[in-house]
Amino acid sequence: MRIENGSGTLDAAGADLDGPRVTLRGRWTADQGPAVERAAADIAAYGRGQPVLVDLSAVLRLDTLGAWVLERTRAEIEGAGSRLAYAGARPEHRILLGEMGLREAEPKAPDTRNPVVRGLDGLGRRVAQGGAEVLAGIAFLGEVVAAAGRVARRPRTFRAAALVNQLEQVAFRGVPIIVLISFLVGGIVAQQGIFQLQRFGAQSFVVNLIGLLILRELGVLLTSIMVAGRSGSAFTAEIGSMRMREEVDALRVMGLDPIEILILPRILALVIGLPILSFLGSLAALAGGGLTAALYGGLTVDGFLARLQAAVSFHHFAVGLIKAPFMALTIGIIATIEGFAVQGSAESLGRHVTASVVKSIFMVIVLDGLFAVFFAAINF
Template sequence: MRLNQARMNRAVMDPVANVVVERNGAEARMRFIGRWTSDQAAAVEAGASKLTAEAQGAERVLLDLSAVERLDTLGAWVLDRARSEIVARGQEAGFVGLDEPKRILLHEVAYHEFGLKAPVQHSAVVDILSDVGGTVVGAGRDLVGGVSFLGSLVAAFGRMLVNPRRFRITSMVFHLEAVGFRSVPIITLISFLVGCIVAQQGIFQLRRFGATPFVVDLIGILTLRELGVLLTSIMIAGRSGSAFTAEIGSMKMREEIDALRVMGLDPIEVLVAPRILALIVALPILTFLSNLAGLFGGGVVSWIYGGISQEVFLGRLRSAIAFNTFMVGIIKAPFMALVIGMIACIEGMAVKGSAESLGRQVTSSVVKAIFMVIVVDGLFAMFFASINY
């Protein structure tokens, strides 16, 4: 007893976490001294190891915390882990000398074993079918959500037509500048280069058959009907669609959209409608500029590489294309703008409260928008072919 008392006196003078062991037959009492806190992490782990070792052979182990100066979550978790290890060996163990704060802390940070679940074995065929089924269900949900969002958008436009003061013209002009004016350099450059490539490849292939002048027909029809609007839409989906998703998603993360609803404002009217209207106005204009750049690039390469003069190029271009050839691309543009804007805004609204969710939705927005642009282009191609336009 005198030896234990001496140990207790020395431990009380030392604030470092420590354990004093008292044995009384089949019972072992572990008296914890000092600060069992995170700044004493090494001493806490050493004390826990000493606890489990000294408890060997005892039928009943009492963990006395009455002399602990301070206990935080780390210390409580380590002590409860040691108690769990002793119980797992078939011994009886429990805490004594607890005041209310210590009891609550030990209860909140109680140690649990987390066992790994055995992986469930599936056949490759079942996994493939499961993935296909999940993709189909996800596509169906996206379709239903898109139709619902379109309905909300049409209702918002109806309210703005009834009460024009609800329409935010300043926001639309701002987005029109960002989507339209600032996109002109990159779209015209890409269209010019693609026009050059199409002309070069067309001349290279048609020269074998002595039909080099027909490259003008190829450039004119392909650019005006397909390439101009398709390149413009894909560039806008990657540039402006991703920006819309990131902007709305960031507002969703910061709960600014919830704040708009609390203030009695409709996020569709405030955030979505101006962006989609700006896209619908800007995309036909950008498509027109893309057509001009593509034709100019094709004309330059035809002159340099194919020996087709500017007069011959322009004359054959006038005979190869008509007004409907130009209008096919322009008619597609507003519909593609609507698809891009809706997908971008839907994915932005779907962002949760993490940066990972924001990145995932931005990626999904760009992929879905480009895919749907190509689908819409294919549908229009079949439609115009069926009406011979």
């Protein structure tokens, strides 16, 4: 860089600049970072209290770092009440400088509303957003049903291999963790029940407690929560990654329906796999409860099984299995919607994976409560 002192020079717009003319030479690129910073400091020093013209005609190369440093220097000089102008810039340099231009964000107007009004406004916006998400979920469910109808009319188009692969990922590979967690939870519930019922000499009734609780509520609920955290998050991450790499758009360009290709096999795998996992989880929880009852309650295995058979019937078992497909459908719809909502950044992917798990668990619990009220109303 060479500094030329002069006066009465003209900037690109033709306005008189009574100040020094600074000629930049060489490469203003990232690999010359320290030299670029020193040169920018010299320009800022020349521009204190007087306008300065920066001549870019001798610059061999300018990248984003060099343009940003120049625009930062211009902002500093103009902030001090002076002026900096460019001359001799090639068109690509002017475009880059324009893109790197520092713009101050407009100050946000203070909210002078009453705090109660602000709170109600925020609550209303969240309720409206929740309603919009529910409507979007219903619309997406309609698309899935329509795609299922098209596949039913043309069975050869269904990707059976994808369904088998998803069943392996959802059901087969999920068995160990679900059986282990269910076994431990069943043991914990039985232990706490025994400790409380021992006060009344009724520890044998712990079999009724764990039998009804696990078969009707806890088995399917616990399994659904674990599936939402394990498989639901995986669905969102997989589809979100495909969105980021524009693979979903590529499917549409090739004339393929992403709902049929990506969504149907995953949702069907959940609908088939979750009842199986719930059944296995319930058995594991009952086994954990029986072992705990034998260790802490003095019940024999034969006594536990006999009392369990007397306490529960098939319709208690059916209640849990009836819930499972609906919970699986809910998890699948939420997970795939969040996957399709991913934008082109890792931050967006992480945000939607988190939202998928939280919304799925919330809706599973709400759905379980609705089923509990319904079955109580029909005395089932």
